[in-house]
Amino acid sequence: MPVSDDRPADYDLAECWDPVANKYVDALADLDEFLRVCAELTGFDVPELRSTGMADEHHRTTLAHQVRDEHALVHLWYVGAWPGEAPSSARAHDQGLVWRTFHAAPPGATAPGHGSWAAAPRGAEDLGGAGEHGGAGGLEAVDAPDDDLEGR
Numbered sequence: 001m002p003v004s005d006d007r008p009a010d011y012d013l014a015e016c017w018d019p020v021a022n023k024y025v026d027a028l029a030d031l032d033e034f035l036r037v038c039a040e041l042t043g044f045d046v047p048e049l050r051s052t053g054m055a056d057e058h059h060r061t062t063l064a065h066q067v068r069d070e071h072a073l074v075h076l077w078y079v080g081a082w083p084g085e086a087p088s089s090a091r092a093h094d095q096g097l098v099w100r101t102f103h104a105a106p107p108g109a110t111a112p113g114h115g116s117w118a119a120a121p122r123g124a125e126d127l128g129g130a131g132e133h134g135g136a137g138g139l140e141a142v143d144a145p146d147d148d149l150e151g152r
Contacts, residue, residue: 028068034059039071042077042097052095061088
């Protein structure tokens with residue numbers, strides 16, 4: 001089922017004609033077909049989508065919605081939620097493809113690791129390196145004058 005053809009805006013991505021059954025059937029009811037379509041839409045291949053651990057949950061979420069379009073499926077995989085709804089689980093948010101796209105972890109989802117604070121952040125060298133005492137960009141700390149709190 002190609003997903004890049006010219007279809008009307010109200011076209012249901014899941015609906016396809018089954019000549020044997022002589023009726024429209026839900027093409028996305030099959031998990032493998034669902035993943036194949038989603039791989040084409042997201043730019044991630046089927047093994048990458050499966051590696052998120054969200055294939056079954058996203059499949060169930062999709063089947064729970066009557067009308068499905070490409071934008072909704074992409075939104076589901078990248079953000080972990082159906083458009084206009086909260087994520088189906090914290091894990092769905094944490095496994096969203098958006099984090100893999102820019103090689104980051106969702107805030108609060110993973111620990112940075114013991115001692116990670118001791119090293120300069122990635123890319124700090126490009127900004128001039130760390131200063132003598134670990135200050136970013138080679139900037140030295142400046143002592144601020146004490147405020148005169150007397151008389152207030």
